[in-house]
Amino acid sequence: MKIKYELLKEDKNTKARYGLLHTNYGTYETPMFMPVGTQATVKTLSPEELKEIGSAVILSNTYHLWLRPGEDIVNQAGGLHKFMNYDGPILTDSGGYQVFSLVKNKKDITEEGVKFKSHLDGSNLLLTPELSIQIQNKLDSDIAMSFDECPPASASYEYIENSLKRTLRWAKRGKDVHNNKNQSLFGIIQGGPHEELRKYSAIETVKLDFDGYSIGGVANDGESKEDMYKAIDYSIPYIPLDKPRYLMGVGEPIDIIEGVIRGVDMFDCVLPTRIARHGNAFTRYGKINIKNSKFSRDFSPIEEDCDCYACKNYTKAYIRHLIVANETFGQRLLSIHNIRFLVRLTEELRMAIKEDKVLDYKEEFLSKYRGKNDSLK
Numbered sequence: 001m002k003i004k005y006e007l008l009k010e011d012k013n014t015k016a017r018y019g020l021l022h023t024n025y026g027t028y029e030t031p032m033f034m035p036v037g038t039q040a041t042v043k044t045l046s047p048e049e050l051k052e053i054g055s056a057v058i059l060s061n062t063y064h065l066w067l068r069p070g071e072d073i074v075n076q077a078g079g080l081h082k083f084m085n086y087d088g089p090i091l092t093d094s095g096g097y098q099v100f101s102l103v104k105n106k107k108d109i110t111e112e113g114v115k116f117k118s119h120l121d122g123s124n125l126l127l128t129p130e131l132s133i134q135i136q137n138k139l140d141s142d143i144a145m146s147f148d149e150c151p152p153a154s155a156s157y158e159y160i161e162n163s164l165k166r167t168l169r170w171a172k173r174g175k176d177v178h179n180n181k182n183q184s185l186f187g188i189i190q191g192g193p194h195e196e197l198r199k200y201s202a203i204e205t206v207k208l209d210f211d212g213y214s215i216g217g218v219a220n221d222g223e224s225k226e227d228m229y230k231a232i233d234y235s236i237p238y239i240p241l242d243k244p245r246y247l248m249g250v251g252e253p254i255d256i257i258e259g260v261i262r263g264v265d266m267f268d269c270v271l272p273t274r275i276a277r278h279g280n281a282f283t284r285y286g287k288i289n290i291k292n293s294k295f296s297r298d299f300s301p302i303e304e305d306c307d308c309y310a311c312k313n314y315t316k317a318y319i320r321h322l323i324v325a326n327e328t329f330g331q332r333l334l335s336i337h338n339i340r341f342l343v344r345l346t347e348e349l350r351m352a353i354k355e356d357k358v359l360d361y362k363e364e365f366l367s368k369y370r371g372k373n374d375s376l377k
Helices: 047-053 062-067 071-076 080-084 096-102 129-139 157-177 195-207 225-238 253-261 271-277 309-313 316-324 328-354 358-369
Strands: 004-010 017-023 026-030 032-035 058-061 090-093 114-117 124-127 143-145 184-189 212-215 245-247 266-269
Touching: 004 328, 017 328, 026 032, 026 328, 032 058, 032 328, 047 328, 058 062, 062 071, 062 090, 062 096, 062 129, 071 129, 080 090, 096 114, 124 129, 129 143, 129 157, 157 184, 157 195, 184 195, 195 212, 195 225, 212 225, 225 253, 253 328, 253 358, 266 328, 271 328, 309 328, 316 328, 328 358
Parallel strands: 032 266, 058 090, 090 143, 143 184, 184 212, 212 245, 245 266
Antiparallel strands: 004 017, 017 026, 114 124
16 A cells, blocks of 8 residues: 555644654654665664664665665565565665766766766666666565755755756656555655745645655755755645655754754664764764773663663673674664664654644753764764
8 A cells, every 4th residue: 555644743833743654564653763774774783673673664775776686686585575574664765866976977967867887896877767666666665766866065056956857857757657556656855955946846746746755955965954954944835734754864863853843754864873883872962982982991871761772781881892892793782772762762752742842852852962972983
């Protein structure tokens, strides 16, 4: 079946909303954080661990799975769910973000699609909006994403305008070939930090009648938080109330809170596992670098009140030892904690929405989070 969004409660002081996302694999509460499993796995973690953490939707990447092992192999295995043994909902991105990062010349971006070289073997490839959707159809994810261009934050107004109009044409082409009846298809709103372009993109994307809508172009290098928040504010008013709203690539705790306040339902980011691999952890008092020597004799958990497996069973001193010794188990423990931290953050935001206390929650969170923040290395 197609996913369905059910709005249950709006915070009376903000645009934050509490709802239910009905999927082929159960019903889940929103707002939610979605861990990223680029190559059909969330790095170092098992599906069972993700379920214990409280994950619902997880992401996989169309580009990477197209190149390796190939969509036909995944399809023969019975689709992504069976291939990776995850019995929860899966979202596949279009591959566009990865592809555009590999483009060396803007002339390689044409109406047909995008020409680029494989990061694996350097072979010449062409990804079109039709092919992106056809790959996702075979991967059989619950949610597929339209193929779009994500312009850099430094792009000119004229470039962003031309890019989003081409993205709209690509969105229609992708929708025309989408033929998986059990898979939902999301459209992506672009437009940079420009109000009139965001409005235009949102209105025209909604006209195409997608199953959900994403706000793209907000996690680019060089983009300010102010521009990110503007992009959300300029896009949200034109997205139907009965469709899920997804902010792509955002995983900083403060940004999740600000996104929820502005009416976003779904978030994803590689951040929790990426920083874990470098020995960093989220805490209520900011991020900490567990490699710091002050933790060598710290026999307390990463966070005293955290209910994750890592915090219930291991100390900072032990995890620091593992990270310094380059033991994978340390990365696993930090990944478990970091994902649980963001999942729990959205759980608490859902409760705050129910009680009309989202602004109070933000104030309380920031009073602690800004109080102490070890530098990341």
